[in-house]
Amino acid sequence: MTVLVEGNLQITIPNGATARKFDDNASHGLSHCMKAVDFIVELNNRMLFIELKDPDHPAAAPANRQQFIDGFLGGQIDADLKVKYRDSFLYEWAYERISKPIYYLVLIAASTLGPAELLVRTDELKRQLPLTGPSTAPWPRPFVAGCSVMNLEEWNKQLPELPVSRVTA
């Protein structure tokens, strides 16, 4: 079993799945011109691009936490999430490592964000990535199969086989 750690958050990956830290400067090598999601996990039938945001980090200053929440509610975070996904996709595509549908999972560890706010951001991310191409002529080969913006509680409810927890309380 592999455990992926990003700051104070950790995701346990089940046996049989492969996982790697993707935004590692040394191994990525192009961080000066391409953004990167935190982790890439490969399951039997799909790939997961995973991005973690941790405004509730125990060491986060209240002002920074609030700044993040404001940026989230105002939608400023959408562009960052979009570019991270697209750049990561291009990077992997150029290496010919994409052979399965990709799901983009964004975890926002913020106790003050509820379903309505997360739902709005999920819908907006779907629009911005975008998911299906022009409505008049949808892409035959979309570059993202699905995306979700979740809080800790929802992540663990929807993905019990990939549990996420805090490293320290």
Add this chain to the structure above:
Amino acid sequence: MTISSIQLERFTAFQKNRIDFSPGLNVFVGANGSGKTHLMKVVYAACDISKTQADFAEKLVRVFLPSGRAIGRLVKRQKKSTRCAVEVFRGDMKLRASFSNHATQPDSATVTGARDWMGSPVESVYIPVKEMLSNAPGFRSLYAQREVHFEEVYADILDRAYRPALRGQPDATRRRLMTHLQKTIDGKVLIKQEEFFLRNKQGNLEFSLLAEGIRKLALIWLLIQNGTLLEGSVLFWDEPETNLNPRLFGPLIDILLALQRSGVQVFLATHDYIILKEIDLRLQEGDKISFHSLFHAPETGDIACHTTTDYTGIHPNAIADAFSDIYDREMKRSLGGV
């Protein structure tokens, strides 16, 4: 002096409840049939008679409009004979009405505390769910002369709206609120021969041509302009979100919070998440707010109320629960069954 609490015993859907109110903004949430409108109507009836000096029981009948105007039909339904009691508190004063489920006439109710209560009149406005201003011409005279089947809140709101403007210049707070509203509704309200118009650069637009949401905000403008909503008054608003585009919820909540800061006690019932969240986001230090969550207690089925001053403390929250359910299903779909 603001309305401090209410106690209901075997009244409509309530078995026995006491709810303490905030002197500022009171927000009722709860599923359909949890009694939000009933609560507001009782308190409104109590406020209204403090000025009109009408009989409290009679006013309850006119506001609730039970079949055959039989007051006993307002008693919580049960097989045996029973009585209900309605008590509204304001400072040291208590207005009380009690009546039996067999009562047909309001004068068979026992009303106490009315004298003191009327000795200290309070201005009040009840804005019902259905917009009335566009149907106003002729309605008031019809209502006064005939037994038309309309709850009296519909006639009362027109009485308030038709009041002429207060003499003199409005004070700074009223001016600011009116300017704010004028920007949102793009004009001022004008009354000509019982008909309401929005006056702006295009001329005079009759209310029947305006979007219903705009008519609601125009009504608030009128009530501020004519001095009905001043310090010490009480505003009741049932589902302000009805027919209003969510973009206007923010300005609307700003107005309600500003009224609360200027000393107006506000009661509103809502089913809308954005209304709740806008209140939470626009609150300022010093604002006085209570969220009252009405629900059927799982053990008894009776209506219960949980009051909190904090948005996150609203429990149960039928509105958020509905979102939560949608969110769960959307995540499940988005993840394609991982």
